[in-house]
Amino acid sequence: MSILRSNRTTGPSAARAVHQLVPRLAWGDAVGNQARYLRELLRGWGYASEIYAEQWDEECREQVRPAKDYPREAGADSALLIHHSFESRLVPLVARSPGRKALVYHNVTPARLFQGFERKVAQACTAAREELLALRPLVECAYAYSGFSAEELVAAGVPHVSVLPFAMDWRAFDTPADPVLRAELEDGCANVLFVGRAVPHKRVDDVLRVFTAYQRLYQPRGRLVVAGYLNRETPYGGYLHGLRDALGPERVLFLGRVSAAQLSACFATATAYLSMSRHEGFGVPLLEAMHRGVPVVAHGAAAVPETMGGAGLTTLSRDPVEVAGLLAVLERNPKLRGQVLEAQRTRLEELGQDAVALRWKQALLPFLEGTLEAPRTPEAPASVDLVCPALGPHPDSDMARLALRVAEKLGRARVLTLRPGIPSPRAAPEVVQDGGIETWRFTPDEPLSREPSAELPGASSLETAVVGSPAVPVLLGVDTASARELLARLPSRTWGVEDSTRPDSSRAEVRRLLDTRLLELKPSSLATTAARLAGLLARTGDAHAR
Amino acid sequence: MHAEDLLTTSPTPEAVAAEVAALPPPPPEALEALRRKLESTEQAPVEREWPPILQAPRNKKDSRYVEPATSHRPVVGPVLVMAKRAFRLTFQPFINEVLRRQVEFNEAILDSLATLYEHQQVQARTQALWRKEMEERLARLEGRRD
Numbered sequence: 293m294s295i296l297r298s299n300r301t302t303g304p305s306a307a308r309a310v311h312q313l314v315p316r317l318a319w320g321d322a323v324g325n326q327a328r329y330l331r332e333l334l335r336g337w338g339y340a341s342e343i344y345a346e347q348w349d350e351e352c353r354e355q356v357r358p359a360k361d362y363p364r365e366a367g368a369d370s371a372l373l374i375h376h377s378f379e380s381r382l383v384p385l386v387a388r389s390p391g392r393k394a395l396v397y398h399n400v401t402p403a404r405l406f407q408g409f410e411r412k413v414a415q416a417c418t419a420a421r422e423e424l425l426a427l428r429p430l431v432e433c434a435y436a437y438s439g440f441s442a443e444e445l446v447a448a449g450v451p452h453v454s455v456l457p458f459a460m461d462w463r464a465f466d467t468p469a470d471p472v473l474r475a476e477l478e479d480g481c482a483n484v485l486f487v488g489r490a491v492p493h494k495r496v497d498d499v500l501r502v503f504t505a506y507q508r509l510y511q512p513r514g515r516l517v518v519a520g521y522l523n524r525e526t527p528y529g530g531y532l533h534g535l536r537d538a539l540g541p542e543r544v545l546f547l548g549r550v551s552a553a554q555l556s557a558c559f560a561t562a563t564a565y566l567s568m569s570r571h572e573g574f575g576v577p578l579l580e581a582m583h584r585g586v587p588v589v590a591h592g593a594a595a596v597p598e599t600m601g602g603a604g605l606t607t608l609s610r611d612p613v614e615v616a617g618l619l620a621v622l623e624r625n626p627k628l629r630g631q632v633l634e635a636q637r638t639r640l641e642e643l644g645q646d647a648v649a650l651r652w653k654q655a656l657l658p659f660l661e662g663t664l665e666a667p668r669t670p671e672a673p674a675s676v677d678l679v680c681p682a683l684g685p686h687p688d689s690d691m692a693r694l695a696l697r698v699a700e701k702l703g704r705a706r707v708l709t710l711r712p713g714i715p716s717p718r719a720a721p722e723v724v725q726d727g728g729i730e731t732w733r734f735t736p737d738e739p740l741s742r743e744p745s746a747e748l749p750g751a752s753s754l755e756t757a758v759v760g761s762p763a764v765p766v767l768l769g770v771d772t773a774s775a776r777e778l779l780a781r782l783p784s785r786t787w788g789v790e791d792s793t794r795p796d797s798s799r800a801e802v803r804r805l806l807d808t809r810l811l812e813l814k815p816s817s818l819a820t821t822a823a824r825l826a827g828l829l830a831r832t833g834d835a836h837a838r
Numbered sequence: 839m840h841a842e843d844l845l846t847t848s849p850t851p852e853a854v855a856a857e858v859a860a861l862p863p864p865p866p867e868a869l870e871a872l873r874r875k876l877e878s879t880e881q882a883p884v885e886r887e888w889p890p891i892l893q894a895p896r897n898k899k900d901s902r903y904v905e906p907a908t909s910h911r912p913v914v915g916p917v918l919v920m921a922k923r924a925f926r927l928t929f930q931p932f933i934n935e936v937l938r939r940q941v942e943f944n945e946a947i948l949d950s951l952a953t954l955y956e957h958q959q960v961q962a963r964t965q966a967l968w969r970k971e972m973e974e975r976l977a978r979l980e981g982r983r984d
Binding site: 504533592597604605607628742 | 878960964
C-alpha cells in the first residue's frame with residue numbers, strides 16, 4: 293500500500309477491502325442505489341467498503357470518496373467492483389490501480405437511440421462501449437443484471453460472466469404519499485403512469501401515442517402522469533411538448549423531478565404503469581410498480597422481458613392502438629387485473645432481499661477469495677466475421693444464402709446473425725455448428741417485427757462481438773441498424789455487400805466509405821458474387837497473415 | 839392484439855388477446871382518424887417554442903456573457919470599447935467560474951417555471967372541459983324540466 297495515504301479518518305482498513313467505482317454517484321438512480329446497497333451488504337459481510345466516484349450529487353457527498361484517491365488508497369489485497377453504464381474516462385485509473393477488479397455491467401444504451409436528438413450523448417454511448425472493450429483485459433470476472441447484458445459481455449470476450457438479480461431495497465418505496473398531489477390525482481380519472489427521465493430511448497413519445505389512443509378510443513377520462521426529469525432545452529424535451537400539442541390528448545401531466553412522497557402519490561393513484569422503453573439494462577421502475585400493486589404494461593425490448601419474468605403484460609407490439617387495448621382491459625376487467633397483480637406479487641417473491649443477498653455472496657466469493665479458474669485460451673479465432681442479421685429471421689433471403697456460400701468457401705469464417713423467435717433470456721450468444729459453418733446468434737435489442745419487409749433491429753452484443761474481434765468484418769446488407777453502427781465504428785477495415793434491389797437512402801455515403809470494398813448483390817449473380825467476395829477476402833486474409 | 843405478441847404467464851396470452859378482442863370496437867372513422875394522426879407524428883421531430891412568457895428570461899439566463907461593448911462617443915468611445923473588450927478577454931474565464939452556479943440556478947428555475955406553466959395550462963384545459971361537461975348536463979336537465 294502506498295505511504296501517500298489520504299488523511300481522511302475513515303480510510304479503508306488494512307484488512308481485505310471491497311470497494312466500488314462509479315463515474316457519478318447520484319441520488320435515486322439505479323446505479324447509485326445499487327452501489328449503496330452493495331456497500332452495506334459488503335460491510336455486513338465484514339469487508340471494508342467504500343464507494344469511489346469522479347462526480348456526485350450534493351446529497352451523496354458524505355457517502356463518496358474521490359475516484360482519484362483510489363490508486364493511492366487501495367492495496368494489493370483490495371478488490372474493486374467497477375460499475376459500467378456510460379462513458380466514464382476512468383479506464384486509465386482502473387489500469388493503474390492495484391488489486392483485483394471485476395466489472396458490474398448495467399448495460400449501455402445503443403447510440404442509435406439518441407440519434408436525431410442527442411448527438412453528444414450518442415457519441416458518449418459509443419465511447420462507453422469502447423471502454424467496455426478496454427476494461428476486458430483489466431477484470432477477472434463480470435456480473436450483469438440480465439442475460440441480455442451478460443450476452444454482450446460474453447460477446448466482448450470478458451471472462452467468467454455471471455447473471456445476478458438486481459438488489460432492491462423495498463423499504464425505500466414505503467414513503468407515505470404526498471397528500472396534496474394525491475388529492476389532485478384522485479379525482480376519478482384513470483391515471484396511466486410512467487416514471488423515468490424523458491430521454492429518447494425511454495420513448496416517452498410512444499407513451500404519449502399509446503395514451504392518446506387510450507383516451508380517444510377507450511377512456512375519455514384518462515390522465516397521463518409522467519414523473520421524471522424533463523429538460524425542455526434538449527431537442528427531445530422540445531419534441532415531447534410539441535408532440536403533446538400535435539396529438540392533442542387532454543390531462544397530460546409532466547411532473548418533472550418528484551420527491552419520494554410525490555412518487556408514492558403517483559403510484560398510489562395509478563390505474564396502470566406503462567413503459568414503451570426501447571432499451572433497459574434491467575428496468576427498476578417496472579418492479580417498483582409491481583411492488584406498489586400497480587399492473588404493468590411494457591414493451592418487451594432489451595432486458596424488459598427478463599425483468600418482467602412473465603408477470604404484468606409484456607407486449608412485443610409497438611402499435612399504440614393495440615397497447616391501448618391492454619390498458620383498457622386492465623381497467624375494465626377486475627378479474628384479469630387481479631390475475632395480473634397476483635402474478636406480479638409472485639414475481640417479486642423471487643427477488644426477496646435475503647435470497648438476493650445470498651446469490652450475490654455466492655457469486656462474489658470466488659472473486660473475493662481469488663479462486664476463479666484461469667480463463668480458457670480461445671481457439672484460433674475466425675479470420676472473417678460475416679455479419680448477416682437476416683440469416684436468423686429470414687434464412688431464405690439472398691443475403692442469408694450469400695453468407696452461407698461465402699462461409700463455405702472461406703473455411704475460417706463465422707457468421708453473425710440475429711436470434712429469431714420470441715426473446716428468451718440467455719446469458720451468452722447461441723453458437724451453432726452446421727455443416728462446418730459456425731453461426732453465432734445474438735438477441736436483438738428490440739423484438740423482431742412480424743412484417744417480413746420491416747427493417748431488422750440492431751443487436752448491441754453482435755456489434756460488440758465484431759468490434760472486439762480482430763477478424764475482417766463483412767456486412768452482408770449495409771442497410772441494417774447494426775451495419776450502420778459498424779460502418780461508423782470500423783470504417784477502414786469493413787467490407788460490405790449491398791442489395792441493389794432494396795431502396796437505401798444512405799447508399800451514396802456507404803459507397804464513399806467502402807469504395808472498392810463494397811460489392812453489389814443482384815438476384816441473378818449470387819454464385820458469382822459469393823466467389824468474388826470469397827476470393828477478395830482470402831487475399832485480404834493472406835495479406836494480414838504476411 | 840395477437841396472442842403471440844404477449845409474454846405473460848398468468849393470465850395466458852390467449853386469454854388477454856381474447857379480452858382485447860372483446861372490447862367494444864371503436865367507430866371505424868374515429869380509428870382511421872387516430873391512426874392518421876399517429877402516423878403523421880412518426881415522421882420528423884415536432885419542435886415547439888418555449889412559452890412566450892418565458893422567452894425573455896430564457897434569453898438572459900446565461901449571465902456569463904454580455905452584449906459586445908459599443909460606444910457612440912467619438913474619441914473616448916473606441917478607447918473605452920477597447921478597454922472593456924480587453925477586460926472581458928482577460929477575465930472571461932474567471933467571470934465564467936464566478937457565475938457558473940448562477941447560470942445553473944437560472945437554468946433550474948427556468949425549468950421549474952416551465953413546469954408550472956405547463957401545469958397551469960393543463961389545469962386550465964381540464965377546467966374548461968369540466969365546465970363544458972357541466973353546462974351540457976345542466977342544459978339536459980333544463981331540457982327535461984321544460
